[in-house]
Amino acid sequence: MSKTQQKIDFILELEKLKGVLRKTKPVGQERFENSAEHSWQTTLTAMILLDEADADIDVLKVLKMLLIHDVVEIDAGDVFVYDTSARAEIAEQEAAAAERIFGMLPQPMGDEMLALWHEFEGRQTPESKFAKAVDRVNPVIQNLTSDGQSWVENHISRDRVLAMNSEIEAASPELWAVLKARIEAFPFPEDQ
């Protein structure tokens, strides 16, 4: 198969991420968000937060990581970030998905993308720590604006929201300070 055909097949494979649904809804809409539109918003969020980050972060690497970070969900589905036991179970399935999907690309591009995805999941480098932190930002802003839609529907307590999202500080201490104060002031069902 030609390299061009491999790329066409990969692009077509990406179509499927538009059908993988998350637990959050776009603000103002009744439907659930899909992982493709989430990936766009998260990558663009990284772009506007990066001026606050350490100068030694490779911006291009962060954007590439976030563009591909959810592609494995084509095979493995989206698992709610608060569902920690399911998240642990899915790890192997996601790794196999990364092999299959990035393996559709010509080499060495396929291996480069696979390495980038593993780096993201490994959370050890400045870029992956930053990208993982940014991946938490949008659901928090969505929930604070939409009466805590996915938190309430899934019975997530304030303590768990705070613990899960404190990672945002790694991307932007200023942003986390604002979001933390709002989560603390947010009327969770448990307060009643």
Add this chain to the structure above:
Amino acid sequence: MSKTQQKIDFILELEKLKGVLRKTKPVGQERFENSAEHSWQTTLTAMILLDEADADIDVLKVLKMLLIHDVVEIDAGDVFVYDTSARAEIAEQEAAAAERIFGMLPQPMGDEMLALWHEFEGRQTPESKFAKAVDRVNPVIQNLTSDGQSWVENHISRDRVLAMNSEIEAASPELWAVLKARIEAFPFPEDQ
């Protein structure tokens, strides 16, 4: 308003692009595609085509351009690329939308994004020519896979499809050669 609050407001504004519908449907789905998921797929497509491009192209600039290229549709809506008279009419509205939406960001970031958007629309630099060409790729692949869904529904002839998309050659001559041959062989309603 703090810079952090400006960024939060901008991120929330982006939610609206998830509700702007295009004329194409994701392959295998009955609903229309929105401009947020299209922006993700297009940016990722640029990422995998860029190894074929001239070495003097600034990859980071291309990815940034494509991440923001459709944000103006929040105000101006999506106008079908084949609707050339409507596209001309909408240009002023899109420019005003760019001023408003990128103006929500702290400076100098807001002005930088606005300049990037104008550079994309101006189609004069290597990066904007490449990005504009990539923006044409996915609807062609979608239509070739989905019985020409948006071409047929909107009565677009083969000649117009070929003329509109020959620009893809600027991003990848190899890809355009393959797509051109498939468009030529595609059974348009006009052939019957």
